[in-house]
Amino acid sequence: MKSFSQHRGVVAPLDRANVDTDMIIPKQFLKSIKRSGFGPNLFDELRYLDEGKPDQDCSGRPKNPDFVLNQPRYQNTSILLARKNFGCGSSREHAPWALDDFGIRAIIAPSFAEIFFNNCFKNGLLPIVLKESDVDVLFAEVGAQDGYELEVDLERQQVIKPDGAALGFEIDDFRKHCLLNGLDDIGLTLQHGEEIRAYEARRREQAPWLFGSR
Amino acid sequence: MAGKTLYDKLWDAHLVREQEDGSALIYIDRQLLHEVTSPQAFEGLRLAGRQPWRLDANLATPDHNVPTTAKERAIGVEGIEDPVSKIQVATLDENCDEFGILEFKMKDQRQGIVHVVGPEQGATLPGMTVVCGDSHTSTHGAFGALAHGIGTSEVEHVLATQCLIAKKMKNMLVRVDGELGPGVSAKDVVLAIIGEIGTAGGTGYAIEFGGSAIRSLSMEGRMTVCNMAIEAGARAGMVAVDQTTIDYVKGRPFAPAGESWARAVEAWADLHSDVDARFDEVVVLDAATIKPQVTWGTSPEMVLPVDARVPDPAQEVDATRRQGVERALAYMGLEANQPITDIKLDRVFIGSCTNARIEDLREAAAVVKGRKVAASLKQALVVPGSGLVKAQAEAEGLDRIFTEAGLEWREPGCSMCLAMNADKLGQGEHCASTSNRNFEGRQGFGGRTHLVSPAMAAAAAIAGHFVDVREMLNQG
Numbered sequence: 195m196k197s198f199s200q201h202r203g204v205v206a207p208l209d210r211a212n213v214d215t216d217m218i219i220p221k222q223f224l225k226s227i228k229r230s231g232f233g234p235n236l237f238d239e240l241r242y243l244d245e246g247k248p249d250q251d252c253s254g255r256p257k258n259p260d261f262v263l264n265q266p267r268y269q270n271t272s273i274l275l276a277r278k279n280f281g282c283g284s285s286r287e288h289a290p291w292a293l294d295d296f297g298i299r300a301i302i303a304p305s306f307a308e309i310f311f312n313n314c315f316k317n318g319l320l321p322i323v324l325k326e327s328d329v330d331v332l333f334a335e336v337g338a339q340d341g342y343e344l345e346v347d348l349e350r351q352q353v354i355k356p357d358g359a360a361l362g363f364e365i366d367d368f369r370k371h372c373l374l375n376g377l378d379d380i381g382l383t384l385q386h387g388e389e390i391r392a393y394e395a396r397r398r399e400q401a402p403w404l405f406g407s408r
Numbered sequence: 409m410a411g412k413t414l415y416d417k418l419w420d421a422h423l424v425r426e427q428e429d430g431s432a433l434i435y436i437d438r439q440l441l442h443e444v445t446s447p448q449a450f451e452g453l454r455l456a457g458r459q460p461w462r463l464d465a466n467l468a469t470p471d472h473n474v475p476t477t478a479k480e481r482a483i484g485v486e487g488i489e490d491p492v493s494k495i496q497v498a499t500l501d502e503n504c505d506e507f508g509i510l511e512f513k514m515k516d517q518r519q520g521i522v523h524v525v526g527p528e529q530g531a532t533l534p535g536m537t538v539v540c541g542d543s544h545t546s547t548h549g550a551f552g553a554l555a556h557g558i559g560t561s562e563v564e565h566v567l568a569t570q571c572l573i574a575k576k577m578k579n580m581l582v583r584v585d586g587e588l589g590p591g592v593s594a595k596d597v598v599l600a601i602i603g604e605i606g607t608a609g610g611t612g613y614a615i616e617f618g619g620s621a622i623r624s625l626s627m628e629g630r631m632t633v634c635n636m637a638i639e640a641g642a643r644a645g646m647v648a649v650d651q652t653t654i655d656y657v658k659g660r661p662f663a664p665a666g667e668s669w670a671r672a673v674e675a676w677a678d679l680h681s682d683v684d685a686r687f688d689e690v691v692v693l694d695a696a697t698i699k700p701q702v703t704w705g706t707s708p709e710m711v712l713p714v715d716a717r718v719p720d721p722a723q724e725v726d727a728t729r730r731q732g733v734e735r736a737l738a739y740m741g742l743e744a745n746q747p748i749t750d751i752k753l754d755r756v757f758i759g760s761c762t763n764a765r766i767e768d769l770r771e772a773a774a775v776v777k778g779r780k781v782a783a784s785l786k787q788a789l790v791v792p793g794s795g796l797v798k799a800q801a802e803a804e805g806l807d808r809i810f811t812e813a814g815l816e817w818r819e820p821g822c823s824m825c826l827a828m829n830a831d832k833l834g835q836g837e838h839c840a841s842t843s844n845r846n847f848e849g850r851q852g853f854g855g856r857t858h859l860v861s862p863a864m865a866a867a868a869a870i871a872g873h874f875v876d877v878r879e880m881l882n883q884g
């Protein structure tokens with residue numbers, strides 16, 4: 195997995211609550227059996243004026259000039275600023291894959307839907323929860339200043355503003371450790387193979403009907 | 409010491425290992441797989457040279473992409489006209505064959521929507537942990553199981569280790585007391601709950617649904633309620649085990665039998681919250697006040713009783729909420745203060761993992777029987793949840809009731825719930841749908857979805873616009 199330690203980048207404000215995974219990557223693009231290549235279809239229905247088809251070259255499609263990521267000042271965005279309950283809806287990991295493929299490294303919001311939140315960590319993407327009032331201030335600042343950038347420091351658990359002010363954020367130690375070191379969950383879990391086997395043996399005693407039920 | 413909630417008990421029984429930061433490894437008893445969220449997981453296993461930890465814990469079936477027309481279905485995978493859908497279904501077949509995972513393939517009568525198939529087969533049992541790369545896995549919580557959706561990396565993790573890295577959620581009890589009125593179903597209950605707590609109200613919680621109104625629901629009704637726990641923000645919803653649960657499970661193909669059955673039933677007796685259990689949050693609703701519900705907007709929390717009027721953004725004080733209402737009204741093509749019963753429909757969809765079980769179809773058939781679909785409607789689809797539901801409905805003659813009324817009777821699958829196959833809405837079209845999500849574009853680019861119960865969808869099909877199904881039932 196890709197690691198994450200520090201990142202500095204252009205911030206784009208996506209000013210709507212409850213951005214769902216259908217919005218992040220519409221279902222017609224879920225048919226791919228790969229993990230990559232979803233970037234051109236990120237926010238497809240918001241970003242383009244026509245209906246997107248799978249396996250289509252997106253470079254010639256009519257873009258929605260009002261959509262934030264299409265505006266010249268937000269080219270090269272790598273940090274997304276969002277509203278509450280970001281990533282709600284389906285469990286599709288295609289959503290973080292699309293964000294990652296587009297070049298987003300971190301998402302800041304007052305709250306995230308849980309499955310999406312989880313899925314981000316599996317893909318080296320950092321979702322950051324900040325207080326609603328802090329997010330409001332960031333929205334105002336991003337809007338007011340062209341080329342607004344933030345620095346994200348995972349080690350210190352801080353978002354650092356252009357004026358040097360730092361906003362702290364919480365993160366599980368385990369997730370932080372995995373993200374900093376780019377560790378693969380499966381390899382880590384398999385190190386506890388003995389414990390899993392011991393559990394299984396106990397469980398088989400207590401509830402044999404859960405095993406080999408065919 | 410306070411007693412335990414049902415969720416606490418399920419969590420404790422599956423705990424393999426706790427880490428210092430509060431995350432844990434929990435053991436997974438059942439993983440369900442479908443074609444959309446599994447290919448990259450199998451690919452990951454292959455690249456790392458890993459094998460599944462325990463084959464018999466897995467069960468697969470294609471559902472999202474399968475066509476629902478008899479013509480395409482007769483041929484099997486090769487008959488899928490959309491080449492991209494075909495690749496995805498064929499990839500699931502290949503992966504299951506390669507790794508030795510049991511799959512109900514497209515031509516198998518047991519094929520269907522994973523969340524219909526698991527319970528129907530007895531592959532979902534009380535006390536289990538159930539996961540699937542699909543957010544509506546919460547459905548299986550109706551059996552007193554801990555069931556929730558996971559992402560594709562987690563699907564791979566469960567395949568390889570039989571465990572999931574998880575963090576314990578908080579406990580919420582949603583109690584619905586009293587008796588539901590006639591014409592009011594489980595779907596109306598869960599929509600009313602979401603209207604009450606909002607789409608993020610359950611975030612961070614496992615929700616237990618209780619109270620006399622929930623207890624009196626059938627297993628299918630309980631599944632409908634748990635199915636939409638995710639629309640209330642909760643990954644997992646659950647209902648305690650009682651005699652209704654046990655009667656439903658008994659005799660199903662994967663359920664224990666003989667001596668093992670007796671032992672299992674004894675173990676399941678404990679699958680309820682203790683009387684002195686502590687919940688972090690309790691929400692109480694009065695069943696008698698719940699009317700048939702209709703969503704008017706682009707989020708499941710934008711829901712109102714059928715006799716209400718669409719909201720007026722001018723009445724919203726909070727700016728973000730006002731913007732949300734304005735945006736939803738614009739997308740839905742509705743006017744502020746318009747009566748819900750004035751909303752005209754282009755299509756009707758009866759199906760999905762929320763409402764495509766036999767009781768749902770019976771409920772809808774009872775409404776359309778002897779009536780005709782409104783001439784203004786472009787299409788009314790009935791899509792059973794599985795091949796077995798379809799067979800049962802046909803044995804009861806429901807298919808004829810539907811077709812005589814002018815509804816189309818289809819082959820099982822997800823169909824117009826998310827429009828990954830050919831069944832979809834055109835731009836600007838309004839649809840009365842028994843599914844679970846009314847997000848923008850969910851049922852087709854520019855499509856406008858209104859979530860309702862099967863009886864309400866059937867009534868809307870007859871009238872061509874929303875009507876209170878209770879009035880139609882009174883007319884007999």
Ligand code: SF4
Nearest residue numbers: 544760761822825826
């Ligand atoms: S019926 Fe709809 S919600 Fe259910 S699994 Fe299929 S696509 Fe998802």
